[in-house]
Amino acid sequence: MSDPEPIPLQKVRRIFTYFDANQDGGLSREEMATLVVAVNPRVKFSTQQVDAILDEVFRTYQDFIQGPEGLSFDGLLRTYEDGAGDVDRDFEALKLVLDSNKSVGTTSTMVPSITDERVTVARLARRTDHMPVWAPSNIVYDSSWCLVEDLLIIIKRLEARMGNVLSKLRDRKVLASESFGSSEASWSIESTPKVGVSNPPWEELGEDYDDFCHELAEITQKADGLSTADEVLDALIAIGWTLFDHALYREALASFMKARDCKALDARPHFHLGNTLYRLGRYDEARDCYTSSLDAAEAADNPWRHLVPQINVNLGITLEADGMLLSACENYKKATRLSPKHYRALKLLGSALYGVGQYRAAERALSEATSLKPDFADAHCDLGLTVHAIGEDDERAIREFQLAVDLKPDHVEALYNLGGLFKDIGRYRRAAEMYSKVLTLQPNNWRAQLNKGVTLLGAGETEEARKAIKEAFKMNNRVELYDAIMHLKLAGKRPRGLCDAIKQVDGDASPIGKSLVEGAEGGVMVVETSCFRQANKLTTPCQWLFHALDIRCFQRHTRLSRCSVYDLKKKLEESKLPASSSVCKDKLEDLLRKLLHFLKPDTFQGSVKAINERILSVLDQAGVGQVDVGMFCAMLAPLCAGHIEKRKRVAFDFLLERASKGTIKAELSRADASMYMKILRAIYMPQQGVSQITELHGEAEQGTITISDFEALFDDPDWGFGILDVVVKLEASDRVRHDGQICTVCSYPITGPWFKEVTSNFSLCSLCYSECKVPISAKKNEYCFKEYNSEAEVIKDKFWFLNLWSSSV
Structure with missing residues (x-):
């Protein structure tokens, strides 16, 4: 004899049979519409609301749709398991009874597998959508329903007043129109909104809004006076939900805060608080609420453990809104481990991985998201971006963009990026x-x-x-x-x-x-480095300048030059990350966020991407996600602002702290110093090759060195990082303009160093000089250049020439 079905499963089967009027084994749209209305007797649905609910159900659970028959029994069961409804409440609302021959045990002793209330998933993951239409059906107590009905009446009255006010404000052009400008770069992904969504200008309503607040306070007071703590909590959450759904975020926030105070160990109030704070753009506070919600939901025997994947997703989105993609990735990964078929978490993970430059991992996550949900237009668009970034299959990238456009013809990002891809491969008409x-x-x-x-x-x-x-x-x-x-x-x-x-x-x-201008007359040619000679010792060798310009570009991109080197040291101390430890990349991202606190989220994302691609990828060659804290900070120190000697000193201190492991030392081992120099050169002067770093651990370099020895090693142009002097010179002069001087090769106005060929009398900008480019019209076997970094140097040189000429006369 087989074991009887669990009571919740019997209830779902009974509901399915009750509404399967034609007994064809499926619930058609008409039958599902009857079910939705019947299990919500207190709600007066409009036709549009019912259609919206059915569209969402049939789209989300399309794998369970059996042609014209409709949603299968397994599909209905999955909707309850996913929290779209409460089987016990629906069963009671329908006044159904179980077959006594199949029922085992009594309701009082039963421990249901489907909880009293579930929060719908994937709402914040859509970011701009409100709570689903059926969210109020998760309310448990009749007392809460009564309060919600009263609340809806005063909200509709308020919205009617607000509609009139907004119309007047638009006539007066007080409200700014929405801007839908495309991204700065053709291939960027905008994964989070730039700002939170605030309330409309309620102050324009005057007494009407005051009356609403007074009536809302009366409703909240009734909720506070309910007989049990569970009823109070249910009512406060229901009030908060309703306010949130109507974009009354500040008011919803107050309700959820009262719910949290009512039952601090319940995961739901913290979760809803996080959602509301996110919509208000208060990301730090939202992050704290999600963390508290996770702590509560992950506790042993907690009935809200099913919320953990979605809390991780929402926490990741909030981190992403603050520019912290590496940290967001960790939360998306946790969500996908707990819920492998969470296609939205996979899409968000792929987009975040793309944002930090991990294109292969991003491709895997986005491919899995599109396989789980083939009609996910945003995932196809992001997959196209990733495939193009990898650069191996442009035709596949085109197919992914085209799929996104086919699924959503008004997908602006897919259209824009498809145009950029066609442009890059020369298909100009398309x-x-x-x-x-x-x-x-x-x-x-x-x-x-x-x-x-x-x-x-x-x-x-x-x-x-x-x-x-x-x-x-x-x-x-x-x-x-x-x-x-x-x-x-x-x-x-x-x-x-x-x-x-x-x-x-x-x-x-x-x-x-x-x-x-098209360029130098007669064209341009590239000569050997040995053909460029310096007129004096102050002229930078072209091969040094090539690497210095690259380092300076990285420095500007990451904004490290705007941070004091001592700030780096201070922030590490405040973070309480030991320099002798190895931590996950997201911990270092948190350190960088504190250091680069002045950057906007999208700008910070670009900085972290550059640092991840250039520094973290080298320090984590094994791919385990762990990075040496002291070595990482020592790599940043030379590029931070401050006197050049201070930069070297702080780098030495980081290495010393890393090696000392808590003990006090004044000298650094020669092996550690040598390792640091080789990694430093591999990162910033990559001609050495990163692969050689793996061979350095076995080198036996005996003895220790002091700070003065370290500085001498650092300044060595062949084995150290002597190029830093050139970088510092660029920091001081790369914004200097030379009175309209134009580069003979590229025709750009020269900014920064100006290199003048003293015999042929042509001028080069720093980039053309570093690439050894010269005009063909001035072809010679050897070129002699003099460098100017300021107008004062130019004037001084002119006076020197005039004095020399007058003395010869």
Whole structure:
């Protein structure tokens, strides 16, 4: 004899049979609509609300849809297991009874496997959506329903007043219109909103809003006076839910805070508080609430353990909103381990991994998300970005972007990035079509307008291209447009005729027109490094400058030059991370967030991505996710702000603390110093090759060195990091402009070091000089350069020449 079914399973089967009117083994849309209305007798659903619920159910559980028959029994069971409803409450509302022959035990002794209340998943993961329409069905007590009905009445009254006020405000142009500008870069992923969502301007309602607050206080007071603590908690959560669903976030916050105070060990109030604080843009507080919710939900025998995956997802989203992608990845990974089929967590994980430059791992996560949910347009778009970033299969990237567009024709990001990909591979007509579609959806997107003009030029449609570029000039201020065109020029991606088109639109005398010279007359050639000779000792060798410019670019990108080297030391002490320990990357990201506290979230994401790709990937060659804290900080120290000697001293202190493991030492082992120099060169001067680092651990270098010995080793140009002197010089002079001097090779105005060839009398910018580029018209076997880093040096040199000439006369 087989074991009887659990009571909850019997109840689901009884509900399914009750509504399967035609007994075809499935619940059609009509039968499901009857079920939804019947189990919510207190709610007056509109046709649109019911349709929205059914669309969500049939889309989410499409694997359980059996053609025209509809949702199978297993599908209905899964909806209850996922928390879309409460089987006990629904069973009681329908006044159904179980077959006594199949029932075992009594209700009073039964421990149900489906809990009294579940919070719907995947709501915050959508970020801009409200709570689902059926969320109030999770309310347990009738007393809570009564309060919610009263609350809905006063909310509708308030919203009617607010509708009139918003209309007047728009007429007065008080409210700013929404901006849907595309991302700064063609291949960026915007994974989190930039700001929280605040309440509408209720103060404009005056007495109406005061009356609402008074009535809300009366409803909350009734909730406080209910007979049991469970009823009070249920009512406060129900009130908070309803307020949250109507974008009354500040009011919802107060209700959830009272619920938390009512039952501090319950995971739900902390969870809802986190959701509300997130919507208000208070990310630090939201993070604390999610952490408290996790602690409560993960406790032994806690009835809310099923919330743990979604709490991790929401915590990850909140961390991501603050720019902390590495930390977000850890939470998404926890969610996917606990719920392997959580496709939204997999999508978010893939997007975050893309954001920190871990493209292979991102591809795996996004591929799994799309296999679990093939109609997930955002996941297909992000997968296209990732495949393109890997750079091995552009056709696959095109297919993924096209899938996203097919699933969601107004997917602006997919259209924009598909246009960028077509442009990169030279399919200009298709690219122009994509940018036209973007402009149909976003008429003020000047980047799409400029790119449309560029791609039309590439396709040979000169007149249409000029019209598009002229329209881009009308849309945007000149500085941003100038930067975008200069980026095309620098990247070598400008099509033939762009210079003439710009000049015809903006004039030869404009800054853009002047700078778009095709290049040196007769062309450019690259010569051997040995052909470049320094006129004096102050002229930087071109091979040194090449690496120094790369380091300076990394320094600017990460904003490390805006942090004092002593701030780095102070933040490490405050973080209580021992320099002698190894920690996960997300702990170091937290340290970086404190150090770069002045950066906006998206800018901080770019900094962490650059540091992860260049430093953390080298220090974690084994791929275990653990990084040596002392070595990491010693790698950052040379690039932080401060006197060059202070930078060396702090790096030495980090290495000393790392090696001492709590003991007091004044000298560093020569082996540790040598290891540091080799890793430093491998990271910032990668011609050595990262693979050689694995061979360094076995080297036996005896003895210890003092700080003075360390500085001497550091300054060694062959074995140390003597190039730091050049980097420091660039820090001081890379914004200097030289009175309109133009580089003979690239035709850019020269900023920073100016290199003048003393015999042929042509000028090079620092980049062309470092790449050994010269005009063909000045072809020689040897070139002699003099370097100027300020106008004062130029004037001083002129006076020296005049004095020399007058004395010879």
